[in-house]
Amino acid sequence: MSDTPMLDQLETGPWPSFVKDLKRTAAKKPQVKDLLGQLERSYEEKITHWKHGGIVGVLGYGSGIIGRYSDLPDDFPGLEHFHTMRINQPSGWFYTTAALRMLCDIWDQYGSGVMNMHGSTGDIIFLGTTTDNLEPCFQALAQKGFDIGGSGSAMRSPSCCCGPSRCEWSCYDTMEACYDITQEFQFELHRPGFPYKFKFKFSGCPNDCVAAVARADCSVIGVWKDDIRIDAAAVKAYAGGELKPKGGGAHVDKLDIQKDVVDLCPTQCMSWDGNALKINNRECNHCMHCINLMPQALRPGTEKGATILLGSHAPILEGAQMSWVIVPFMEMEKPFDGLKELGANIMEWWTENGKNRERVGELILRLGMREFCLAVGLDPVPQSIKTPRCNPFFFWHPEDFEAEAEGKTYIKL
Amino acid sequence: MAEDRITDIGPPHYEQFLPPVIKANYGKWKYHEIPQPGVLKHVGESGDELYTVRCGAGRLLTTDYVREVCDIADKFCDGHVRWTSRNNIEFLTPKKENVEPLIAAIKAQGWPVGGTGHSVTSIVHTQGWIHCHTPAIDASGVVKAVMDDLFEYFGEHKLPAQVRISLACCLNMCGAVHCSDIAILGIHRTPPKIFHDKLRHVCEIPTTIASCPTGAIRPHPDKNIKSVVVNAERCMYCGNCYTMCPAMPLFDPEKGGVALLIGGKVSNAKHPPMFSRLGVPYLPNNPPRWPETCQAIRKILLAYANGANKWERVGEWITRIGWSRFFDICEIPFTFQHIDDYKWAYDTYNTSMHFKF
Numbered sequence: 001m002s003d004t005p006m007l008d009q010l011e012t013g014p015w016p017s018f019v020k021d022l023k024r025t026a027a028k029k030p031q032v033k034d035l036l037g038q039l040e041r042s043y044e045e046k047i048t049h050w051k052h053g054g055i056v057g058v059l060g061y062g063s064g065i066i067g068r069y070s071d072l073p074d075d076f077p078g079l080e081h082f083h084t085m086r087i088n089q090p091s092g093w094f095y096t097t098a099a100l101r102m103l104c105d106i107w108d109q110y111g112s113g114v115m116n117m118h119g120s121t122g123d124i125i126f127l128g129t130t131t132d133n134l135e136p137c138f139q140a141l142a143q144k145g146f147d148i149g150g151s152g153s154a155m156r157s158p159s160c161c162c163g164p165s166r167c168e169w170s171c172y173d174t175m176e177a178c179y180d181i182t183q184e185f186q187f188e189l190h191r192p193g194f195p196y197k198f199k200f201k202f203s204g205c206p207n208d209c210v211a212a213v214a215r216a217d218c219s220v221i222g223v224w225k226d227d228i229r230i231d232a233a234a235v236k237a238y239a240g241g242e243l244k245p246k247g248g249g250a251h252v253d254k255l256d257i258q259k260d261v262v263d264l265c266p267t268q269c270m271s272w273d274g275n276a277l278k279i280n281n282r283e284c285n286h287c288m289h290c291i292n293l294m295p296q297a298l299r300p301g302t303e304k305g306a307t308i309l310l311g312s313h314a315p316i317l318e319g320a321q322m323s324w325v326i327v328p329f330m331e332m333e334k335p336f337d338g339l340k341e342l343g344a345n346i347m348e349w350w351t352e353n354g355k356n357r358e359r360v361g362e363l364i365l366r367l368g369m370r371e372f373c374l375a376v377g378l379d380p381v382p383q384s385i386k387t388p389r390c391n392p393f394f395f396w397h398p399e400d401f402e403a404e405a406e407g408k409t410y411i412k413l
Numbered sequence: 414m415a416e417d418r419i420t421d422i423g424p425p426h427y428e429q430f431l432p433p434v435i436k437a438n439y440g441k442w443k444y445h446e447i448p449q450p451g452v453l454k455h456v457g458e459s460g461d462e463l464y465t466v467r468c469g470a471g472r473l474l475t476t477d478y479v480r481e482v483c484d485i486a487d488k489f490c491d492g493h494v495r496w497t498s499r500n501n502i503e504f505l506t507p508k509k510e511n512v513e514p515l516i517a518a519i520k521a522q523g524w525p526v527g528g529t530g531h532s533v534t535s536i537v538h539t540q541g542w543i544h545c546h547t548p549a550i551d552a553s554g555v556v557k558a559v560m561d562d563l564f565e566y567f568g569e570h571k572l573p574a575q576v577r578i579s580l581a582c583c584l585n586m587c588g589a590v591h592c593s594d595i596a597i598l599g600i601h602r603t604p605p606k607i608f609h610d611k612l613r614h615v616c617e618i619p620t621t622i623a624s625c626p627t628g629a630i631r632p633h634p635d636k637n638i639k640s641v642v643v644n645a646e647r648c649m650y651c652g653n654c655y656t657m658c659p660a661m662p663l664f665d666p667e668k669g670g671v672a673l674l675i676g677g678k679v680s681n682a683k684h685p686p687m688f689s690r691l692g693v694p695y696l697p698n699n700p701p702r703w704p705e706t707c708q709a710i711r712k713i714l715l716a717y718a719n720g721a722n723k724w725e726r727v728g729e730w731i732t733r734i735g736w737s738r739f740f741d742i743c744e745i746p747f748t749f750q751h752i753d754d755y756k757w758a759y760d761t762y763n764t765s766m767h768f769k770f
Contacts, residue, residue: 116474166455
């Protein structure tokens with residue numbers, strides 16, 4: 001009789017089976033056999049058998065290793081120490097097989113061979129090694145050019161969409177920005193000194209393939225300022241059905257330009273007379289819908305950069321937040337000085353003012369956008385709000401009166 | 414310690430991993446097509462072509478599995494491969510003639526090809542019982558069961574728009590799933606149990622009290638008992654106290670389970686990004702295949718596929734028909750749990766006559 005009758009039921013079915021995969025490794029690695037055994041126990045009892053904890057790490061870093069211990073070490077001795085290592089992924093998750101095989105060799109030597117490609121933040125995750133193996137595994141990786149990622153109250157490993165490497169819509173070099181920002185903040189990444197975690201994510205366009213708006217404290221989303229580029233002949237080819245909507249990725253084969261594109265434009269800034277598509281670009285919200293539907297006919301403009309949004313996090317504690325606009329447009333040319341300076345200012349203000357376990361987006365809600373903007377050197381801009389306040393509780397500061405004395409008015413008359 | 418110890422080098426530069434056709438066309442791609450589900454064709458200004466074959470995978474795998482990925486990439490892609498933000502594996506080649514044999518090799522491995530366009534692509538998820546100390550449910554097992562059930566939607570473009578499913582195995586949501594078309598959320602439903610005798614030996618009381626994000630923990634009123642008490646009304650079952658204090662487990666094998674949150678998205682197309690909202694407050698925690706969870710997701714997906722207009726995401730469909738109609742169609746009884754009473758609840762109340770009977 002099998003040791004894992006419940007897990008065995010996950011070996012069938014068309015989706016790849018992690019149980020099959022783990023069983024094969026378990027034949028060589030006793031700790032993976034124990035891992036399956038403990039998982040089976042969780043399936044039977046419907047509770048986890050991991051304990052948090054203990055401070056473990058590599059020399060000089062306070063981040064990137066998560067201590068993990070079984071609460072059933074007598075039954076599953078291979079899991080007595082079974083720590084997680086986060087390995088900072090390369091931008092865009094591109095690999096050569098030589099690099100992947102090297103990573104596999106190191107992880108087979110020092111750990112369980114079980115991994116995640118990739119964890120929620122973007123790192124390569126190595127699951128399961130002992131305290132003694134952490135430092136040698138780290139140094140073996142470092143010799144080959146890989147470093148550990150972030151964890152705890154630190155900068156977390158930034159991540160990005162594939163951007164200009166394989167997408168015609170990317171409005172800046174997400175891959176290089178991600179790499180450069182990661183290098184810039186190495187100290188903050190490895191040595192937790194923040195009130196809580198801080199994440200950067202880089203998406204090349206408003207489709208936001210890395211969910212930056214939902215999953216990063218600082219969300220850098222590509223945008224263009226000028227006109228959508230139109231290939232008029234290709235628009236006609238979509239209208240005629242020679243080109244398929246979404247490049248063939250949709251459930252329909254032919255576009256109705258009026259109904260599918262023009263009528264669904266959220267700003268109603270487009271028109272179609274059966275012959276030519278016109279866009280009033282000044283009114284465009286750059287939502288990407290028309291471009292998504294007709295990738296051979298429409299492309300973002302050429303005056304490109306990024307919008308900086310701040311504040312998103314999962315529901316802990318005040319409830320889930322999405323990032324909101326703090327800088328509508330920033331040039332994003334290497335070496336990304338504007339973003340580095342703004343990022344450093346934000347982290348400094350948050351570290352000074354944030355309570356333990358308070359994300360930057362929660363701190364701004366507690367202290368107010370005015371205090372935040374003044375501290376990091378940002379002007380108020382209408383793009384940062386959906387609507388202005390509807391209450392009369394707006395306050396005035398001496399600087400406001402000074403500005404009025406110097407001639408400031410609140411509407412041009 | 415050795416002086417040649419290496420630290421703070423950061424990740425390797427990506428450029429060394431890019432295929433030559435990407436280096437040559439970096440930032441100069443002109444357009445893309447999806448000639449068949451799971452296959453992307455990118456065309457550069459230069460006329461160069463890049464083919465990508467997208468292969469579904471779980472995020473939990475082994476070095477043996479990754480070496481099999483490498484074998485295929487060596488054979489058909491000159492050793493170039495990447496992963497997507499949703500745990501899919503992408504094989505990259507400029508050679509059109511390699512696409513069909515590549516697909517055949519992937520399928521021979523028992524791996525699915527798809528996840529493009531109007532499909533249900535791979536589920537992003539958290540660790541679950543394989544490696545975490547606070548989960549209410551497993552992660553990889555639920556994902557495997559749901560993807561087996563929805564398999565037909567992975568390899569075809571037959572939905573009104575793309576559908577993104579995500580799973581977090583407790584409400585801490587280390588995989589932030591709060592903006593997904595369908596979010597599967599593991600939930601605890603009872604406050605932690607306190608083992609007073611054990612607590613005084615293994616826990617530090619001030620850090621245990623400080624660990625509670627809602628301030629629900631205070632010292633035990635009887636000074637002779639060196640322990641804490643939990644104000645059950647303030648507890649929202651996050652398990653942060655258990656992280657600090659192993660004498661306070663909050664696991665209840667029978668009461669824990671699954672909630673489904675529906676209608677979120679991150680893209681800006683048409684509507685701005687949306688949060689997922691509570692759809693189904695509780696489904697039983699039923700390993701190894703969580704049949705109730707699979708059935709509920711299928712029911713909601715089919716209702717969406719049947720009712721949505723072209724290009725509508727799940728949340729856009731619900732916004733158009735209204736939540737009351739959504740509950741109606743999906744046969745979800747409305748409960749007190751659906752009505753927000755947390756911090757920003759007022760934003761969710763209907764202050765208009767815009768509703769349906």
